[in-house]
Amino acid sequence: MAGGIVEKPASGEVIHPKVHYLNASKGLKSWLVTLDHKRIAIMYLVAVSVALLLGGFWAVLLRTELLGPRDMILSNDWYNRAFTLHGAVMVFLFIIPGIPASLGNFILPMQLGAKDLALPRVNLMSWYLYVIGLVFFLAVLFLGGLDTGWTLYPPYSSGRDIQWNLILSYTAVFILGFSSILTGLNFIATMHKLRPKGMSMYHMPLFLWALYATSLIQVLATPVVGLTLGLSLVEHMFKIGIFLPQYGGDPVMYQHFFWFYSHPAVYIMVLPAMGVQSEMIATFSRKHVFGYKAIGWSSIAIAAIGFLVWGHHMFVSGQSPTAGIIFSLLTFFVAIPSAIKVFNWVATLYKGSIDFKSPMIYALSFIYLFGIGGLTGLFLASIATNVHLHDTYFIIAHFHMVMVGSVLTAFLGGVHYWWPKMTGRMYNETLGRIAAVMVFIGFNVTFMPQFVAGTRGMPRRYANYLDEFTIFHQISTIGAYILGAAVVLQAGYLLHSLFKGKKAPPNPWGAASLEWQATSPPDFHNFTEKPIVMGAYDFENWELVSEDAGYRLKREVVETGKSLSKVH
Amino acid sequence: MSTSVAEHETRHEALPARPKELAMHFDTLHQQYSTGKLAMWLFLGQELLFFCGLFTAYAVYRGNHQEMFHYAHYFLDWRLGGLNTVVLLTSSLTAAWSVRCAQLEQRKGLLITLALTFLCAGAFMVVKYFEYSHKLHIGAVWGSNFGVATADLPPALLEKYPGMTGQQLQLMGMGTFFAIYFCMTGLHGIHVLVGMGLYAWLFVRALRGHFNRRYYGAVDNVALYWHIVDMIWIFLFPLLYLIG
Numbered sequence A: 001m002a003g004g005i006v007e008k009p010a011s012g013e014v015i016h017p018k019v020h021y022l023n024a025s026k027g028l029k030s031w032l033v034t035l036d037h038k039r040i041a042i043m044y045l046v047a048v049s050v051a052l053l054l055g056g057f058w059a060v061l062l063r064t065e066l067l068g069p070r071d072m073i074l075s076n077d078w079y080n081r082a083f084t085l086h087g088a089v090m091v092f093l094f095i096i097p098g099i100p101a102s103l104g105n106f107i108l109p110m111q112l113g114a115k116d117l118a119l120p121r122v123n124l125m126s127w128y129l130y131v132i133g134l135v136f137f138l139a140v141l142f143l144g145g146l147d148t149g150w151t152l153y154p155p156y157s158s159g160r161d162i163q164w165n166l167i168l169s170y171t172a173v174f175i176l177g178f179s180s181i182l183t184g185l186n187f188i189a190t191m192h193k194l195r196p197k198g199m200s201m202y203h204m205p206l207f208l209w210a211l212y213a214t215s216l217i218q219v220l221a222t223p224v225v226g227l228t229l230g231l232s233l234v235e236h237m238f239k240i241g242i243f244l245p246q247y248g249g250d251p252v253m254y255q256h257f258f259w260f261y262s263h264p265a266v267y268i269m270v271l272p273a274m275g276v277q278s279e280m281i282a283t284f285s286r287k288h289v290f291g292y293k294a295i296g297w298s299s300i301a302i303a304a305i306g307f308l309v310w311g312h313h314m315f316v317s318g319q320s321p322t323a324g325i326i327f328s329l330l331t332f333f334v335a336i337p338s339a340i341k342v343f344n345w346v347a348t349l350y351k352g353s354i355d356f357k358s359p360m361i362y363a364l365s366f367i368y369l370f371g372i373g374g375l376t377g378l379f380l381a382s383i384a385t386n387v388h389l390h391d392t393y394f395i396i397a398h399f400h401m402v403m404v405g406s407v408l409t410a411f412l413g414g415v416h417y418w419w420p421k422m423t424g425r426m427y428n429e430t431l432g433r434i435a436a437v438m439v440f441i442g443f444n445v446t447f448m449p450q451f452v453a454g455t456r457g458m459p460r461r462y463a464n465y466l467d468e469f470t471i472f473h474q475i476s477t478i479g480a481y482i483l484g485a486a487v488v489l490q491a492g493y494l495l496h497s498l499f500k501g502k503k504a505p506p507n508p509w510g511a512a513s514l515e516w517q518a519t520s521p522p523d524f525h526n527f528t529e530k531p532i533v534m535g536a537y538d539f540e541n542w543e544l545v546s547e548d549a550g551y552r553l554k555r556e557v558v559e560t561g562k563s564l565s566k567v568h
Numbered sequence B: 001m002s003t004s005v006a007e008h009e010t011r012h013e014a015l016p017a018r019p020k021e022l023a024m025h026f027d028t029l030h031q032q033y034s035t036g037k038l039a040m041w042l043f044l045g046q047e048l049l050f051f052c053g054l055f056t057a058y059a060v061y062r063g064n065h066q067e068m069f070h071y072a073h074y075f076l077d078w079r080l081g082g083l084n085t086v087v088l089l090t091s092s093l094t095a096a097w098s099v100r101c102a103q104l105e106q107r108k109g110l111l112i113t114l115a116l117t118f119l120c121a122g123a124f125m126v127v128k129y130f131e132y133s134h135k136l137h138i139g140a141v142w143g144s145n146f147g148v149a150t151a152d153l154p155p156a157l158l159e160k161y162p163g164m165t166g167q168q169l170q171l172m173g174m175g176t177f178f179a180i181y182f183c184m185t186g187l188h189g190i191h192v193l194v195g196m197g198l199y200a201w202l203f204v205r206a207l208r209g210h211f212n213r214r215y216y217g218a219v220d221n222v223a224l225y226w227h228i229v230d231m232i233w234i235f236l237f238p239l240l241y242l243i244g
């Protein structure tokens, strides 16, 4: 059969589609009521980027305040509000929905060769729920902010007199939780029911395995935080006495409920990031990913064990010592599947032909930063050291290593990796590399000193500190500024590329998963011809045409419709 | 590009017979139906975990305050609870029946069973209303708001424990029991209301003749939801009303 999306003229000239999903229909309304997963993904990408900038704004304020040991720019009250809003916005609005709802939404059906997610309306609904949550948090800001910490522990939160900012915050997290559940069940249904013939679970790209594990957690853990915050809302309004000790309730139960969700939630954050990581590492090593099954199943193992370790946030809360020991042991277990992944990525690099494109630089930073983040998790998992380190900057540094160092890094890497596919444009590669290196350096400068300050006793959540910690804080603030500058730089060249960037070929990187068989940007129906189903890492099916024209499928593959790979 | 023969066939088969209910991203009605059903099961799993938190709270407080729960059960009338159980079980039957009617394209039967399910749900809420208003009236409510005059205590309680006063119960922390009681039954009640909305919606769609032998997923999925709402009540009833 002639034509089709994969067969390019022998000269290597690339066909750029005139009509694609971005211009198939026009006007704001065509976006706001769209059921197209690609457009919803773009709307999510815009929304989570707004959240990222908002959270980042608070971070810069916090770090600036900490330049000196006494008050600098924020009153103590506003310092409390700043770290609460920073944490809440980053966790609930950026990092949890970030990768799955934006990149996942776009890529998941395409990697399956499908036309859409299983439930397009539900998908759109989850975006609207998300936006309502975002608006509520903005409203909280104008209603005087929130100063309870992102964890909203009672009695400090719900035990107070009734106030709008708390009511809105509880409702917002509840609604956002719902949005997340809907995304999760949609993903699972899609992966089970829309997988093409010839693609078994073991042929799916690892990004999809990661999203599968993430979705399981979203569906099974999120309702619990929904209930917890729903109860907190009722408690706040009617003082019913479930969590509030002054009315006969138990605040430690709140902590159990909260972490029963919020620990698995850290894997909602990191698993999709690990999925992006697996794609980038394999593509830019041009090598079949090492230990496919180990990486895939370790995602599931992380999801499963992740449900059993929440008590490690409560070693000093007064939970029973026996429970503490069990939770400590289980927490050590969760590090095993995490380490399996890291070893497999490193093994994939071994003897690969490594290409230092911007996404790869993020991928390599990820390995390093996640390594440190995960290993410091083990310090915190052993009870004796935890008692010393709990609520210090060591914790702050630990979870920023994993949440920012790994998740944000993978998010940025993924945005660069799929940018040509999503927008049809190439960004400036040199600036891309500079920004990637800046993120890495800025990040280390920000958080390494915090480990040291933490072990020396600098507690978290304080606006003022002892003089001896000044140097650590100042270095850290400089790092934060570098990081901020990198994000601004990225926003600059990415937006610029939308208008002035070179047109992207269908497959600029030579990646082998199915989305690269579509045009850039894809057609409204994703594929104009059914893609040839092949293993996600069968790079030998693609050959380089030229730097500008990217890669194309080899003739034999097009003619036989079969992968050349012997791995499967 | 050459597609395999099998692919060609499915494509051509799917094209002419494309029914109007089939969304653009599915190949067959069956695929669409089973996708909807899987999503519904996942949603129901989510619902169970949603309630799990409350059941955990129940277990913890009951473990720690046996006596409180014991005294509390006198405040609940097992006859009203039992009546509601029967009403809900009946509605589960009519819900299941409605699915059967939809599958067999029995239009009249479908409309009747949908309406009956809706009415049963309504009856449940009416009984609930009387239960709630009585408790609110005597002050058998949550947290520190709990305050029942000794004269208003349930007669059976006074018979068994003469000399018991409302204040004693308050000091015992009875408010916590009622916090849990109202949260659990309230949340369940909200689900019943949602169910009523869904059945009203199905009824309108059935009137317009939307369902047929090959397209009845909505009736099926709402019935699944309704069974879960029922099932949760089957646990709530003994745990709250029958703990003498």
Ligand code: HEM
Residues within 6 Å of the ligand: A151, A266, A267, A269, A270, A312, A313, A314, A315, A331, A332, A334, A335, A338, A373, A374, A375, A376, A377, A378, A380, A381, A382, A386, A389, A390, A391, A395, A398, A399, A402, A403, A407
């Ligand atoms: C290798 C696996 C990991 C282990 C063993 C581990 C261990 C721990 C422990 C024991 C704590 C409690 C410290 C305390 O409060 O005393 C903790 C806190 C935390 N971890 Fe991890 N962690 C791991 C991975 C992650 C990942 C992947 C993320 C997120 C993407 C994460 C995010 C957090 C957060 C947000 C907190 C603190 C929350 C707060 O108190 O505000 N951790 N971790």
Ligand SMILES: [Cu+2]
Residues within 6 Å of the ligand: A262, A263, A266, A309, A310, A312, A313
């Ligand atoms: Cu944790």
